[in-house]
Structures are given as structure tokens and as C-alpha cells.
Amino acid sequence: MEFRGSSVYDQTDFFTNYMNRRNRKDSPNNAIEGPIMTELIGNIQNKAILDLGCGDASFGKELLQLGARHFTGVEGSEQMVEAARFNLLKLDATIHKETMESYQYPSDSYDLVTSRFAIHYVSDINRLFQNIYQTLKEDGKFVFSIQHPLTTSSFASKQAGDKRGNWIVDDYFRDGERKEPWINQVVVKYHRTIEQYFMALRQAGFTVVDLREGTPMREHFSSEEEFVRRQRIPVVLAFGCVK
Numbered sequence: 001m002e003f004r005g006s007s008v009y010d011q012t013d014f015f016t017n018y019m020n021r022r023n024r025k026d027s028p029n030n031a032i033e034g035p036i037m038t039e040l041i042g043n044i045q046n047k048a049i050l051d052l053g054c055g056d057a058s059f060g061k062e063l064l065q066l067g068a069r070h071f072t073g074v075e076g077s078e079q080m081v082e083a084a085r086f087n088l089l090k091l092d093a094t095i096h097k098e099t100m101e102s103y104q105y106p107s108d109s110y111d112l113v114t115s116r117f118a119i120h121y122v123s124d125i126n127r128l129f130q131n132i133y134q135t136l137k138e139d140g141k142f143v144f145s146i147q148h149p150l151t152t153s154s155f156a157s158k159q160a161g162d163k164r165g166n167w168i169v170d171d172y173f174r175d176g177e178r179k180e181p182w183i184n185q186v187v188v189k190y191h192r193t194i195e196q197y198f199m200a201l202r203q204a205g206f207t208v209v210d211l212r213e214g215t216p217m218r219e220h221f222s223s224e225e226e227f228v229r230r231q232r233i234p235v236v237l238a239f240g241c242v243k
Helices: 012-022 028-041 058-065 078-087 125-135 156-160 194-204 224-229
Strands: 048-052 070-075 093-097 110-116 136-147 176-182 185-191 207-212 236-242
Touching (some): 028 136, 028 207, 028 236, 048 058, 058 070, 058 078, 070 078, 110 125, 125 136, 125 194, 156 176, 194 207, 194 236
Parallel strands (some): 070 093, 110 136
Antiparallel strands (some): 176 185, 207 236
């Protein structure tokens, strides 16, 4: 069975295993992607923030504690929505049980739109980026991360298991669906080149002001072995954009 979008996170075993992986100190989310997103986002004092594919909203809780004015999360998984609402109890936040494709984007409403490791589940990024552009206020920022296209081009190397010993990069310029064996399930993602992401952002009206490929930094890892392993291939691609 294949899972699209956020539907796989409503599988109980998958959800539990994913959260255990996600919360490891040396996970790519925490050791690589998190510090980059924090740097690209910058000052959030009194900002209204929209987070697409917000998951359990632990990121939203962090943003509110750092001074954001209001947090709006969009999440398609029922289990993630329940976790998000629990994490944000008594905080100035709203969680919508929607996908980022179905969400009705209000015009000129947010100072910052974020998305972390979620946009590679979306089939039509041109429409998505246009919606994000119109929901941002003038000079608003759009900061997002995705799985690096070098790793989504082919999942043949995962035949040896999730912890790949070697990496196969193939069919890089053939965009479209990829079926990834992940945590005992098959998840559909969409592969695109870095150039395609850049051009879609430009066509939507954004100015791309920063791009990061997730260079590992030793101070963010507790394990020397994991730090060395993560130097082999980029697993994160992050963009900083302005309306």
C-alpha cells in the first residue's frame, strides 16, 4: 500500500516510530535542518506565522515562546493535529485540519510562512508558491526546507535499509513521483531539481535571498560517527525568500 501526503502519519506504528526518530538529538531535523531554519527565519518578534505541514507543532510552540504574536498551523494528519493542539494548549495558536493544497489562504495575512520537510509531498508547487505569495504581507518572508533533490532522485540505495551505506543518484532530471520505502511503509514524494524549485519561486514573484544545502556542523551532533556519515551527501535543502 502507498501513502500520499500526510496520510502515512495516521498509521499508528508509523507515527510512533517516526516521532522516535524525529526526536533523536542527531536526527537530520535536529542536527542539520533546525539550526538552518532558525538562522534563515531571523527575528520573529510580534510576527504572525503560518506553518505548512506543521506536524505536532513543537516548532510552533518554540516560535511562540520566542516572541511570535500568533501561530497558525496547517496539518493533514489527524494524529498530528491532535498532538499539535495538545502542544499548543493555552497559547495564541490555531491549527487547521487541512492539507497545504486544500487550505484557503487569506490574502496579505502573515509576516512569515514556514514549512519544514513537507513540500516534497506536494505535486503542484507552482500553485502552492502562488498561494503562499498572496497570503504574505508586503516584505513577508517564506522560509522552507525539503529533502535534498540528490536524495529524492532515486531510492534504489534504500534496498539495503533505511540507514544507507552508499547513495545512488540517478534520474535526477526526470521529475515527478518517487516511491520511498520508509519505516516499513511506501510513501510517495515528488522529486524536482534545485533549478525547478528556484524557477517556481521566481515565477510566483519571490526574491530568493538565501539557499542552504545543510552543511553538517560538528557542534550540533553528539555522535562523531553520525557527524562523519552526514558529510557524505546533502540531505537538506532550504530556501529563504521575500515577497
